[in-house]
Amino acid sequence: MLSPRGTLASLAGAILLVPSLTMAAGKCDRLIVTGSPDAPPYLWRDPQDPKHLMGANADLLKEAATQIGIKVELLFAGKRSQALEEVRTGRMDLLADTPLNDAELESLDFVHPPVSQNEIMVWTRAGHAQPFNALADLQGHAGAISEKTRVTPAFERAIKEHLTLERKTNLTQTFQALVQGQVEYLLAGRYAGMAMTQTLAADLAAQPLPLDRPGLYLALSFNSACNEPWLRGQLAKKMTELSASGRSSEAVTRNLDLWKAQLQQPSSATHQ
Incomplete structure (x- = not known):
């Protein structure tokens, strides 16, 4: 059994712990x-x-x-x-x-x-006949991607192994390559693609399904x-x-x- 002095010391220690915990939670x-x-x-x-x-x-x-x-x-x-x-x-x-x-x-x-x-979509010129709904559909076709487009590590490995992609410096160059017919498709984020399509007044469309969701x-x-x-x-x-x-x-x-x-x-x- 604690003496009165020991009890007081324990209470003082407990009281001191309260502000230290508060400081730990709020120090940043x-x-x-x-x-x-x-x-x-x-x-x-x-x-x-x-x-x-x-x-x-x-x-x-x-x-x-x-x-x-x-x-x-x-x-x-x-x-x-x-x-x-x-x-x-x-x-x-x-x-x-x-x-x-x-x-x-x-x-x-x-x-x-x-x-x-972010949803990584396949973008093509409107009316493109070839279905590009899966990674396998893109094999053997020339495509492009911006160096600034980030994908998951697994999808990056799949790209390197299976696709022929030209890497462009930025989104504008990537979309211009598609508009000018230099490539059949490009890979870009859903929202970034929407903005670029409207800005370039280009007749482009995203395929229905995203290929990656980083x-x-x-x-x-x-x-x-x-x-x-x-x-x-x-x-x-x-x-x-x-x-x-x-x-x-x-x-x-x-x-x-x-x-x-x-x-x-x-x-x-x-x-x-």
Whole structure:
């Protein structure tokens, strides 16, 4: 049985634990975030504020962070590989749009579910007679894909093994190759393809079924002081709620319209 003095000491220790737990849950009040500068409508460089990134993933992360009670700043860190390196090293805390990749599991904690999912579609000229509903249908036909289009690792392996694809620098060049008849088809995201088709006023169509559905995840650096179970749990909860409520789809639609408006400006169209 504890003496009165021992009881007081135990109570004092328990009281001291309360603020320390509170501090552990709230020690990270600001996240420095980066990601791809060329993945619209999910994430891309803000032409009005080039130091920052904008897009559906940015909006959804900001909404979740506000509800959690932390601040986020989405900064441009260079091309995709440079952004990844900034987060790997811990100079920045989080990637906002990274596909799940086994190679990155040694340096990043991926938050499930993904912020958004991209559907990779087969795009052809309207009236194209050949059915392109599966990967096997594309074998033996000349196609194109932008170097900026991200797919799942399994689909990337299938592409390299089975398809003849010309890799273009950006989406605009990829779609122009199809319009000009240089290729029979191209692979591109559903929303990016919709925007490019309207911008180029091209008579193109997507085949009915997506061939790939890469998820775009939030990923916290192992080297970030903010990487703690409380924050990972809160982000996972908010991503689940945003998806279930339809807010994720709304953010994609809203940012697709923003990107299409920017594409109408000659200065921005050349960078996509």
